[in-house]
Amino acid sequence: GWLEDNPEVRATINRWAQQLVLNAIVPNRKEIGAFISEVIARWDTTTLIDKLELQVGKDLQYIRINGTLIGGLVGLGIFMVDRLFA
Known part of the structure; x- marks a missing residue:
């Protein structure tokens, strides 16, 4: 409830989250994409279908x-x- 009532704290947390994404995820997006592709490539057809249907x-x-x-x-x-x- 305190976070909902405090817009300044929410704004600060949002700025930190944006900086985290910009500093950690964006520069490594090719590696992250390659990792995800490798994981999905190892799935058999049944696993892929089950995960798609679940989502x-x-x-x-x-x-x-x-x-x-x-x-x-x-x-x-x-x-x-x-x-x-x-």
Whole structure:
């Protein structure tokens, strides 16, 4: 509660956090990215799918449905154009 009631302390903590990111993370972003890529590259397909479903959750089902519908419509459009001009 004291942090919520004290905007000066919040501002100071935000400045410190920004400096930490600028000083520690930004200069090492290539190494951090390489580390993350290496970890993900070691995952098998089942692990990758499980982690994606855990993070994305219900949205993944909507993405699959949308992908199916859009893919079907694009395929139908290509088929129709092919039939019209064939």
